[in-house]
Amino acid sequence: MTTHPHHLQLTTVDEQSSVRIELHGDLDYDNADLLVQEATARLAARPALTDLHLRCAELGAVDSMGLCALLMIARRATEAGVRLHLDDRPARLERLLSLTGTLGHLTAPPPTRPPAPSATEESAGAARPPGPNSTT
Template identity: 65%
Template structure:
């Protein structure tokens, strides 16, 4: 059996109160665990980040395992009190999230956690 290196590359940048993870490649059965492990480590760090930004512009493909990992990350971020942002989603990712009924879930999490005043209206991602 031939094994191939994961088709996913992660670049993590930490700031004072946030973590940004740039995702390049496929988020699938073979590689989604890498993202989950990286996020889990960052959410377990002290102090916990207020914002977790997954930069998705470089995502090539997502399968059901990749979607499942994104949902798990959403739950773990919420449990840690961290606001999850899926930044610069490619059109195919938005289509998948829309078809599966999860787009509103991800954008609602961001909008609910983002501070805003009544005069400003709801925050957007």
């Protein structure tokens, strides 16, 4: 009774070349930071990582701050050359991602390292990191 039923809980499983974070509960204004911290820590701890899986089957409501967190994780993953996967997406998340036109951006493969000019050109629309960290 003491824990809030919708409070976000994270379970992280390390696999050979990937990390899987399982999300339970709501990803919202109050706890979106939690997921960003966890994902950032894993990306930093595993330089050879190729894939980051967020398992969303048990994910509850996602508000705008939740989506903001997913976008930040996608950006950090791209910078680290890691591909983000949003697995087992519930219908509500699917709707949110399609409404906001973010699904392609969130799960696009990172530009190959070192960047081959032709490949970056092709995926630029979806995956080029903006700002000073831009690789092109």
